[in-house]
Amino acid sequence: MADLMVKGVIFDLDGTLVTSSLDFALIKAQVGCDRDADLLEYVESLPSPYMREEAMALIHQHEMQDAQHAEPIPGVAETLSFLKSIGMPLAIVTRNYSKAARLKLERCRLELDLMLTREDALPKPDPQALHMVADSWSLPYQQCVYVGDYKYDIEAARRASMHACLFAPVELPDYAEQADIIIERFTDLPAALGLHHRAQTGQLVG
CATH class of the missing domain: 3.40.50.1000 (HAD superfamily/HAD-like)
Known part of the structure; x- marks a missing residue:
């Protein structure tokens, strides 16, 4: 090469x-995202700012928890x-x-x-x-x-x-x-x- x-x-x-030990299947289930869908695209497609904010807050929680064990x-x-x-x-x-x-x-x-x-x-x-x-x-x-x-x-x-x-x-x-x-x-x-x-x-x- x-x-x-x-x-x-x-x-x-x-x-x-x-x-990283992020459990994407769990995160997707918690925010209502289809297992085969892209998580970030799903959150962006949610119909209201409040729903997007709530979903992203949960994702942030998982990411910060994961970071503490990296x-x-x-x-x-x-x-x-x-x-x-x-x-x-x-x-x-x-x-x-x-x-x-x-x-x-x-x-x-x-x-x-x-x-x-x-x-x-x-x-x-x-x-x-x-x-x-x-x-x-x-x-x-x-x-x-x-x-x-x-x-x-x-x-x-x-x-x-x-x-x-x-x-x-x-x-x-x-x-x-x-x-x-x-x-x-x-x-x-x-x-x-x-x-x-x-x-x-x-x-x-x-």
Whole structure:
């Protein structure tokens, strides 16, 4: 994968950088959302501001509770440290609530250059947030990669004209073939992107 020439890496948060035990089936049942529907789209479609506010308050409650138990995914700390050492710009794009997302980063002692949540841009799989990150770096979209563990992440990357990297530590989902890159261990990411070779040959980012 050394020919990708990636110059910016964007990550999903839950299930990619940090653990999450959000029970979406329970949340959907509590707000009246169909099991197969998109939760955020459902809330947005509710007929009154009061109903939307009540549903979102319940979602926030679940997200904050989940954040209090988040742990870093194995291999994340050392991988981020390596990427920073070669000058790679790093960001997070998450569908999460900003307050919960910040708490997760604090608990897990992770620091990245930039984080966009659903309060900053349209939620994935819309590519808006990914484009905002790349634009802030003044990088072509094709030189960025989005790393995530779910189909929305792959779809968002494709719609953003970025490389799609699927993190699949347990088993390959049926949508895995849509990804450009697949890693089973987080520490495999630099090699999968050709970045170890770039560091060894002095081709640092910038």
